[in-house]
Amino acid sequence: MNSTPQRGADEVVVLSRVRRAYGAEHTGVVALDGVSIGFRRGTFTAVMGPSGSGKTTLLQCAAGLDRPTSGSVLLDGVELTGMSERKLTKLRRERIGFVFQSYNLLPALTVEDNVTLPLRLASRKAEPGSVARVLEQVGLAGRGKRRPDELSGGQRQRVAIARALITEPAVIFGDEPTGALDTHTALEVLRLLRSAVRDGGRTAVIVTHDPVAASHADRVVFLADGRIVDEVYGASAETIAERMTHLGAWAEHPAVHVPGGSV
Numbered sequence: 001m002n003s004t005p006q007r008g009a010d011e012v013v014v015l016s017r018v019r020r021a022y023g024a025e026h027t028g029v030v031a032l033d034g035v036s037i038g039f040r041r042g043t044f045t046a047v048m049g050p051s052g053s054g055k056t057t058l059l060q061c062a063a064g065l066d067r068p069t070s071g072s073v074l075l076d077g078v079e080l081t082g083m084s085e086r087k088l089t090k091l092r093r094e095r096i097g098f099v100f101q102s103y104n105l106l107p108a109l110t111v112e113d114n115v116t117l118p119l120r121l122a123s124r125k126a127e128p129g130s131v132a133r134v135l136e137q138v139g140l141a142g143r144g145k146r147r148p149d150e151l152s153g154g155q156r157q158r159v160a161i162a163r164a165l166i167t168e169p170a171v172i173f174g175d176e177p178t179g180a181l182d183t184h185t186a187l188e189v190l191r192l193l194r195s196a197v198r199d200g201g202r203t204a205v206i207v208t209h210d211p212v213a214a215s216h217a218d219r220v221v222f223l224a225d226g227r228i229v230d231e232v233y234g235a236s237a238e239t240i241a242e243r244m245t246h247l248g249a250w251a252e253h254p255a256v257h258v259p260g261g262s263v
């Protein structure tokens with residue numbers, strides 16, 4: 001599947017000319033330099049690029065965790081830029097799931113209570129049976145009463161995925177979700193994300209340094225110096241790794257590179 005899908009109304013997140021600068025205009029850092037990109041509903045995207053290329057900033061701006069200096073971010077048709085902090089927090093709780101490299105579970109809470117935390121924060125009650133269903137979905141049936149320190153790294157990340165799924169979010173963002181896991185466990189977590197997208201109709205966007213992890217995505221977007229410089233669809237880990245090596249060349253000679261036509 002190498003065809004490039006068209007942009008359209010089924011894009012659940014749309015960034016338009018997003019710029020994120022830190023510090024003074026001339027001496028500061030430009031983390032994102034006019035990024036425009038859409039993420040279609042029911043797709044799995046990996047964002048790759050050299051260290052410092054803007055991956056985390058892109059994810060955080062898309063998720064309403066960071067505010068662009070200029071440009072627009074639409075989530076499910078709602079403009080995030082300019083939104084009050086209170087509304088943004090509410091929208092994040094209801095419409096966005098997060099999975100981090102470090103799991104971010106609360107050690108004092110049981111697995112079940114960690115999973116239902118986003119609902120409680122949003123003053124919502126879990127639908128009857130929904131916690132058991134989501135724990136089964138992530139392969140943790142019967143483990144709801146355990147505490148995080150009784151679980152392996154892979155199991156903890158599965159709790160984090162269950163916590164991200166429980167609110168039925170419009171999109172799940174993952175910042176290096178497999179970064180702390182061994183190869184085998186990472187594969188299980190990626191398959192889980194893949195099936196949440198394919199079978200559960202969710203949308204996932206992850207940042208990763210690992211071409212093997214990225215090869216589980218439908219689409220891989222490459223960033224260099226705060227710009228989208230390339231993208232591939234349905235690519236193998238080898239193809240992705242090869243594109244990554246070209247990013248170094250792009251950074252040295254940006255003027256001669258023609259981006260892969262993302263938007």
Ligand SMILES: Nc1ncnc2c1ncn2[C@@H]1O[C@H](COP(=O)(O)OP(=O)(O)OP(=O)(O)O)[C@@H](O)[C@H]1O
Pocket residue numbers: 022023029030031049050051052053054055056057058
């Ligand atoms: N709070 C901040 N203040 C100043 N500069 C920042 C801040 N956050 C990020 N940056 C800078 O913005 C640029 C992009 O950072 P970002 O973390 O998005 O990159 P990244 O591609 O995720 O990097 P890595 O792969 O190392 O995590 C970097 O030059 C970074 O130093």
